[in-house]
Amino acid sequence: MTDFSASPDLQDPTTHAGFVAIVGKPNVGKSTLLNAFLGTKVAPTSPRPQTTRRGVRGIYTLDNRQLIFVDTPGLHKPKDALGKYMNSEVHSALSDVDAVVWVVDLRHPPTDEDRLVANSVRDLPKPLFLVGNKTDAAKYPEEAMKLYGALLEGRGSDLPVSETMLSAQNSVNAVATLREQLLEVLPENPFFFPQGAASDQSREMWAAEIIREEAMKKLRDELPYAVATRVNRWTEREDGLQRIEGEIIVEKNAHKGMVIGAGGKQLREIGQAARKQLEVFLNHKVYLGLEVIVIPGWREDEEALRELGYE
Ligand SMILES: Nc1nc2c(ncn2[C@@H]2O[C@H](COP(=O)(O)OP(=O)(O)OP(=O)(O)O)[C@@H](O)[C@H]2O)c(=O)[nH]1
Structure with missing residues (x-):
């Protein structure tokens, strides 16, 4: 035997x-x-x-x-x-x-x-x-x-x-x-994640970070840290197109216009830049819908921070 x-x-x-x-x-x-x-x-x-x-x-x-x-x-x-x-x-x-x-x-x-x-x-x-x-x-x-x-x-x-x-x-x-x-230097342990995993972030969180990265680049000195982002919907069409709907969250009404820009130009540019990045990494065509919303004083608001995933 x-x-x-x-x-x-x-x-x-x-x-x-x-x-x-x-x-x-x-x-x-x-x-x-x-x-x-x-x-x-x-x-x-x-x-x-x-x-x-x-x-x-x-x-x-x-x-x-x-x-x-x-x-x-x-x-x-x-x-x-x-x-x-x-x-x-x-x-x-x-x-x-x-x-x-x-x-x-x-x-x-x-x-x-x-x-x-x-x-x-x-x-x-x-x-x-x-x-x-x-x-x-x-x-x-x-x-x-x-x-x-x-x-x-x-x-x-x-x-x-x-x-x-x-x-x-x-x-x-x-x-x-x-x-x-x-x-x-790793200690002896069982694996914590499946072998193929690259990140435990959800794809929505990952996409939201890409949108925020592009928003921060465009907004420069205007309102650097008062911007949060989230992705609310992500659907996939049969032909592979990824339809992603996200929000850019600002603290004050006055900031909304600064993000959107004259005639919506700035928001369009943020959306285009983020879409390009997403397409490269997803290797699929992406439709990215972006909306700017106001949550007054979200940085000081524990509940809003939790809701936005800062927990
Ligand atoms: N020249 C040079 N620039 C670098 C290098 N590594 C990073 N940078 C630049 O430094 C800047 C900050 O890089 P990040 O990786 O975002 O830095 P971070 O420490 O994660 O920043 P926080 O998120 O603000 O804490 C970016 O503009 C990078 O391109 C490097 O090796 N050489």
């Missing part, structure tokens, strides 16, 4: 799986790095700070190892209810994860905001990866990296830290090496 239990091919391989938080002050490139880790676009990126409001997760599975990225919003001093939500989310993300990636921008020396992040991660008893980003655009990357590394001084010698300098936009190999290092 064949003893199956002795056959290595038929034994379950041990799986390793765990959560990784990507932290850093706004605009350092956290979303860009996450997308580079995953090789697919799941988190919004934009040249504006604080674009990432939700803890969007990306999942990378290789053989018997699964990395689940928690893309936290930038750590910053809370200014309003939304700010408080962001900070509490960062702290709870840090206590739950198995490893932390701290991203810094090597184009500049550390600021108070970086010190704030450093203080939150320095003594965490888990693997810490300091990533100096934007080497492609930094004049003195090594010098800047030393200054950031110094912020971790005092971390116990038994607590591991790894330092990497890269460009999340261009360094394909460095990103892959860092991802391998992350795979190495």
Whole structure:
């Protein structure tokens, strides 16, 4: 009789799986790095700070190892209810994860905001990866990296830290090496998600983030953070056309006109840009209907925040 239990091919391989938080002050490139880790676009990126409001997760599975990225919003001093939500989310993300990636921008020396992040991660008893980003655009990357590394001084010698300098936009190999290092530190765990999963975001949330990304790009300095988006309906026609209906939510009536623009030009441009992005990723024709609605003071309103998914 064949003893199956002795056959290595038929034994379950041990799986390793765990959560990784990507932290850093706004605009350092956290979303860009996450997308580079995953090789697919799941988190919004934009040249504006604080674009990432939700803890969007990306999942990378290789053989018997699964990395689940928690893309936290930038750590910053809370200014309003939304700010408080962001900070509490960062702290709870840090206590739950198995490893932390701290991203810094090597184009500049550390600021108070970086010190704030450093203080939150320095003594965490888990693997810490300091990533100096934007080497492609930094004049003195090594010098800047030393200054950031110094912020971790005092971390116990038994607590591991790894330092990497890269460009999340261009360094394909460095990103892959860092991802391998992350795979190495994962604890033994069963997989948390099915093998093919890339993100646990719903497709509606994902599309809403793309719409918001485009709205923020177009609106520039006018009303940067007072805009939320949601997708209410998504239907698929037999010929594959995706019909998506979304809303852009502003705080004040006065903002509505600013989003819509003269003769509806701006809203049309936002819609066109978002539709193009959606078509690329969905690989289908998209009809995108957009409406602008007012929820007075939604950023200060706990219930409205919950309704919009900031929970
Ligand atoms: N030159 C250069 N720019 C980069 C690099 N990585 C990201 N950026 C740019 O930096 C800006 C911010 O990138 P994001 O990935 O949105 O930054 P983030 O840290 O997620 O931002 P928040 O959501 O505000 O916290 C964007 O304009 C990116 O294109 C890089 O390696 N080199």
